Amino acid sequence: MDLREELKQHLIEQLNLEGIKPSDIQNDQALFGDGLGLDSIDALEIIVILDNEYGIALASPEQGKEIFHSIDSLAAFIEKNR
Amino acid sequence: MTAVSITRAGIVSCLGLGLKTNAERLLAGNSGIKESKEKGREGYFGAVSFTNHELKTALGFSLDSVISRTALLGLAAAKEAWNEMPQDENLKCAFINASTVGGMDLTETYFSNLHANKQANPSLVAMHDLGAVTNFIAANITSFDYINTISTACSSSANAIMIGAQLINAGMFDRVLVGGTDALCNFTYQGFKSLMVLDNDWCKPFDVSRKGLNLGEGSAYFVYENEKSRKSSGNDVLANRSGWANANDAFHNTGTSPDGIGAQLAISKALMQADLSPSEIDYINAHGTATPNNDLSEYNAMNTVFQKSLPIFSSTKAFTGHTLAASGAIEAVFSLIALNKQVAFVNLNVEEVVDDCKAISRETKFKHIANVLSNSFGFGGNCTSLIFSEA
Amino acid sequence: MAVATLQYWYKMDNSNINIRSFCTINNGLIVANGIQKLGFEASTTSEFLSLVYKDLKLDYPKFFKMDNLSKLAMLGTEVLLESDTSFDGNDAVALCFFNAQSSLDSDWNHQKLINQNKAVSPSVFVYTLPNILMGELAIKHNWHGENLFILASAFNFDSWLMEAKKLFALNKAHFCIGGWVEVFEEHYDLKLFFAEKASSVNALSIEKIKTLIST
Numbered sequence: 001m002d003l004r005e006e007l008k009q010h011l012i013e014q015l016n017l018e019g020i021k022p023s024d025i026q027n028d029q030a031l032f033g034d035g036l037g038l039d040s041i042d043a044l045e046i047i048v049i050l051d052n053e054y055g056i057a058l059a060s061p062e063q064g065k066e067i068f069h070s071i072d073s074l075a076a077f078i079e080k081n082r
Numbered sequence: 083m084t085a086v087s088i089t090r091a092g093i094v095s096c097l098g099l100g101l102k103t104n105a106e107r108l109l110a111g112n113s114g115i116k117e118s119k120e121k122g123r124e125g126y127f128g129a130v131s132f133t134n135h136e137l138k139t140a141l142g143f144s145l146d147s148v149i150s151r152t153a154l155l156g157l158a159a160a161k162e163a164w165n166e167m168p169q170d171e172n173l174k175c176a177f178i179n180a181s182t183v184g185g186m187d188l189t190e191t192y193f194s195n196l197h198a199n200k201q202a203n204p205s206l207v208a209m210h211d212l213g214a215v216t217n218f219i220a221a222n223i224t225s226f227d228y229i230n231t232i233s234t235a236c237s238s239s240a241n242a243i244m245i246g247a248q249l250i251n252a253g254m255f256d257r258v259l260v261g262g263t264d265a266l267c268n269f270t271y272q273g274f275k276s277l278m279v280l281d282n283d284w285c286k287p288f289d290v291s292r293k294g295l296n297l298g299e300g301s302a303y304f305v306y307e308n309e310k311s312r313k314s315s316g317n318d319v320l321a322n323r324s325g326w327a328n329a330n331d332a333f334h335n336t337g338t339s340p341d342g343i344g345a346q347l348a349i350s351k352a353l354m355q356a357d358l359s360p361s362e363i364d365y366i367n368a369h370g371t372a373t374p375n376n377d378l379s380e381y382n383a384m385n386t387v388f389q390k391s392l393p394i395f396s397s398t399k400a401f402t403g404h405t406l407a408a409s410g411a412i413e414a415v416f417s418l419i420a421l422n423k424q425v426a427f428v429n430l431n432v433e434e435v436v437d438d439c440k441a442i443s444r445e446t447k448f449k450h451i452a453n454v455l456s457n458s459f460g461f462g463g464n465c466t467s468l469i470f471s472e473a
Numbered sequence: 474m475a476v477a478t479l480q481y482w483y484k485m486d487n488s489n490i491n492i493r494s495f496c497t498i499n500n501g502l503i504v505a506n507g508i509q510k511l512g513f514e515a516s517t518t519s520e521f522l523s524l525v526y527k528d529l530k531l532d533y534p535k536f537f538k539m540d541n542l543s544k545l546a547m548l549g550t551e552v553l554l555e556s557d558t559s560f561d562g563n564d565a566v567a568l569c570f571f572n573a574q575s576s577l578d579s580d581w582n583h584q585k586l587i588n589q590n591k592a593v594s595p596s597v598f599v600y601t602l603p604n605i606l607m608g609e610l611a612i613k614h615n616w617h618g619e620n621l622f623i624l625a626s627a628f629n630f631d632s633w634l635m636e637a638k639k640l641f642a643l644n645k646a647h648f649c650i651g652g653w654v655e656v657f658e659e660h661y662d663l664k665l666f667f668a669e670k671a672s673s674v675n676a677l678s679i680e681k682i683k684t685l686i687s688t
Contacts, residue, residue, distance in 0.1 A: 016596075018537035037534065040337060044278060044595040052592050060293075061278050182602060184575070190584060197588040212575055213624045231624040233575055234604040241621060248639060269580070272587055273598035328619040330568070332611040335599055347617055461599070462608030464620050 003075045010049050015042050027071045035070075043068055054082050084355070085322035085471065086247040089307045089315070092162025092261075093415045094155050095300035095402045096128035099140075100162055105419045109446055111428050113401045115284055115296050122268075126284050128298025128403025129266055130155060141222075148205045150185035153215045155301040155408075156263030157222055163303040164223050164259060170314045173256040176228040178246045179216040180238035180262030182407040185209035187267040215263070228255065233407070235460030236369075237328070238262050239302070240410025240468055244326040246306055256311040261303030261411035270406070271297060277336060285372035286431040287397035288381065288442055295371040298403020302411035304418065318473075321421045324453070325356025325469030336461050337375050342383025344465035345457065349387045352455070352467040360388045362453055363469070365426040365443075367413050369457040370397020371404050380457065381436050392441035394449070396429035410458035410466065417454040417470045424451050490638055491669045493560070495652075495682055496552045498525075498545060498663040505552050507685050518661050522548060529555070533613065540579045540600035542656045543609045546570070549665040550610055550650060557667065560648075567618035567646035568607045569636045571625045572655045575603045581657075606654065618646045628653035628664055630683055641670035 001009075008022035011031075015038065025036065032038045038046075043064050050056045056078065058064055067077045093100065096114030097107040107114065115128045135145055137154040141161070156179070185207070192206035209215060216231040228249075232242045239262025246260035264270075274280055274297060281294035307317060329351065331344025338344065353360060369380055377397075384392055398416055405412050420426060426447040435442045454470045496505040501521060503511040511528060515521035522544045526536055529551050536544060554560060579600035586593050599605060604622040611620070619640060625632065637649040653664040664686050 016537040018534065039334070041335075041538075041596050041599060044276065047278070048276070048592045048594065186580070190587070193584055193588055211573070211624070213573070213626060216624075232622065233602070233624055234620065234622050235602045245621070248643070252639075268587065269584060269601075272593045273583060273595075273601060276593040276595040276598055278595075328621070329617050330607065330611040330620050332564075332608075332615050332617050334612065335605050335608040344617065460604070461602055462604040462606075462620070463611055464604055464608070 003078065004071050007071055007074055010053060011046070014045050014049055025071060029070055031068055031070055050078070054078050056081050084251050085324040086250045086306050087308070087312065087319040087473070088304050088321050088323055088418065089312060089317035089319055090163050090165055091302070091304040091320065091415050091418055092159040093300070093302040093412060094130055094159045095405065095412055096130055096298055097401060099132065099158060101415070101419070104415070105423065108398065108401060108416065108419060108427050109423065109425065111430060111446055113430055115298070115400065115403050123271060125280060125282050126296040127266060128296060128300070128405065130299055148188065148203070148209065149218065150209045150215055151187045151265035152181055152183050152185065152263050153209060153218045155265055155299065156215065156219045159261065159263070159301040160219050160223055160259060160303045163261070163305050167315050169224055173311050173314060174227045174254070175224060176246065176249055176255040176258045177216070177220050177223070177226045178230050178232065178242040178258065178260045179219060180232045180242040180407050180411070181212045181215055181264055182233055182235060182238060183264045183267055183270060184212040184215050186269050187265050190267055190269050223259065234464045235462055236404070236406055236409055237458040237460035237464045237466040238407035238410065240414065240456070240458035240466035241328060243323065243410060243414055243468055244328060244466060247323050247326060250306045250308055256308050258306045259303055260306065261301065262408045263301030264299055264406040264408045266297060266299040279373050281372060284431060285400055287368070287370035287372040287399055287429060288377050288436050289432045290434045290436060292372045292374060292377060294373050295399065296403040298405040300402060300405045300408050300412050302408060302415040304415060321418050321473055322471045323468065324471040325352040325358065326467070327351030327355055328464065328466045331463035331465055333463060335463065338379035338459065340379060340382065341386065342379035344463050345380055345383035345459060346386050348465040348467040349383065349455065349457065352469050353387070356469045356471070358453060358469065361391065363393050363455045364449065364451040365393060365420055365454050366395035367417050367420070367427070367454060367456045368395050368397045369459045370399055370429070372397070372399060376459065378436060380459065381439070392439065394426040394441055394443050394447060396427050396443040398427055400430035413456050413458065414468060414470065417456045420454050421451055421470060421472050424448055426451065489641060489671060490634065491671060492679060492682060493667045493669050494553045494557050495666045496549055496663070497686060498549055499661060503552060505556050510552065518656060518659050538596060539609055540597070541661065542576060542578055542603070542654060543600065543606040545656055545661055545663050546606040546654045547609060547613065549663045553650065553665060553667045562614065563648060564615050565618045565646055566614065566616040566648045566650055567620070567640050568610060568616065569621045569623070569633065569649055569651035570603070570607065571623050571628060571633060571653050572603060573624065573626050574655060574657055575624060576601050576605070578656045578658065610650070630686065633666065634668070634679070637668040
């Protein structure tokens with residue numbers, strides 16, 4: 001599966017995004033704030049996903065701010081670091 | 083004023099067993115937080131330096147008795163506070179306890195043994211409930227007419243202190259034991275680690291470079307007595323609990339609002355309750371967990387209520403770590419020590435302070451203290467502020 | 474404040490307290506103000522809660538991130554408020570809940586991950602404290618009032634009423650929502666009450682409520 005599609009599936013499952021399908025999430029859409037409306041606990045869950053699924057450990061939530069901006073930025077980070 | 087008299091106190095923390103030891107170390111600026119190199123538990127912790135075996139021996143229980151560490155720590159402090167006050171059948175007594183961990187330290191052992199197909203002793207889970215820990219402590223102190231357990235995260239024992247005072251004020255009871263206890267356990271450590279709020283080094287409350295909290299454990303209790311009870315016990319009044327308030331921040335379950343709305347409400351209502359103006363507070367024992375979020379919100383809240391004229395303040399969590407449900411009671415007892423010794427405790431580990439604030443206590447400061455404000459803010463937006471005043 | 478009022482709130486009769494509405498949720502049934510409102514057949518607690526959410530048309534995506542204890546409390550609160558059209562929302566609503574098992578349902582979910590050597594989930598851990606459900610209600614409704622969570626072996630309506638009376642007598646709140654909320658795996662039980670200071674001719678009879686909830 002395409003990494004971006006895979007990420008959307010992970011987010012929908014792990015973050016309990018009820019009623020949302022992968023096609024509802026645009027690759028460049030803001031995940032936090034007004035975009036998908038994710039919050040700080042969701043950011044921590046994404047850190048767990050990065051570790052569990054892609055073997056990348058982040059040391060602090062602050063590191064995640066830029067990386068978690070969108071599916072595109074997440075995918076770019078994973079491609080660079082795994 | 084609806085002040086309620088406090089006559090006795092007891093405490094167990096990583097600073098030691100008992101009021102005397104805790105007071106000495108606070109005055110000396112001597113923290114009890116230590117580095118753990120234990121595999122799977124790396125970091126800095128405010129662990130009480132007595133093993134369960136040592137606690138059981140000191141409390142007179144056999145080594146093979148199944149008792150949660152939370153209960154052992156609690157009983158040790160409760161005994162110091164109650165100090166074998168003789169029962170008086172004309173007096174009505176209550177016990178309001180607080181905990182979040184309860185018997186989890188035993189339960190997690192039971193389940194990990196079970197999972198590893200090792201022999202798992204079911205009596206380990208008999209003390210799981212918070213209520214069971216409370217009942218154990220109560221049964222080993224005296225016969226109480228009323229017992230309750232509060233569980234509201236890190237403000238739990240502060241709320242127990244609040245509730246207990248209301249029972250005395252209402253004339254329902256003559257003598258009330260209040261406080262809380264929590265023990266370190268893997269359940270808690272794993273959870274806080276996943277929230278990424280721990281500092282891998284010794285914590286730095288209110289410092290601009292603070293990274294997070296250190297977990298701790300401990301317990302503290304004190305006794306409220308009305309006049310009728312004091313006539314019977316002969317106890318002197320140590321201090322008065324003069325103000326109290328609880329409010330919800332209504333922002334986020336693990337973070338506080340930037341302006342600290344919940345904290346502002348709790349602090350200002352406690353002042354109103356105590357009929358004190360902000361300028362009459364001589365020292366603030368802050369919640370000050372050393373997380374980037376809490377310390378800034380709390381600072382903003384205090385600044386708003388005190389209109390930038392902050393009295394001297396400090397967090398004592400660099401001494402003890404964050405003792406979770408016990409923190410409200412432990413810091414309440416520290417507030418009593420502050421009144422007794424006329425001292426504002428040092429905020430350890432602070433170099434560059436938030437907002438370059440001059441009010442932070444950079445050394446143990448002896449001064450006239452008539453009123454102390456103590457803050458305890460918990461997950462779920464639960465904010466409690468207590469005010470203690472000289473007798 | 475009259476000292477007499479301050480001191481003797483616990484002796485007050487029930488004339489200064491008005492129960493605006495109450496509901497119970499258990500065994501697939503939602504009963505509001507003594508009248509059965511909804512019923513669902515579901516094989517799990519989670520499934521039941523989702524069905525109720527959809528029926529109430531809640532439109533609150535955060536609901537699905539909560540644990541079942543918080544979901545149950547939230548749904549019950551929506552049922553209370555839905556039937557209470559004269560309540561205009563007030564940020565000084567106090568919350569007071571009781572249960573026997575604290576956050577055992579989430580505690581167990583958290584412990585299972587540890588047992589299986591899996592990565593612990595921060596969103597599960599957040600709910601390993603019973604007062605978080607009050608935080609959820611406070612956040613959704615912007616209620617800044619006092620919050621208390623008390624452990625008790627069984628629900629006693631008079632104990633809850635006493636807490637509400639205390640809040641009103643001490644002028645800490647004008648409204649109090651709360652009661653009993655318990656969830657562990659497939660067992661769930663909610664008894665929720667909406668109390669108000671001062672009397673009203675439309676007050677639900679406290680004696681009648683006690684009879685209804687004890688069945």
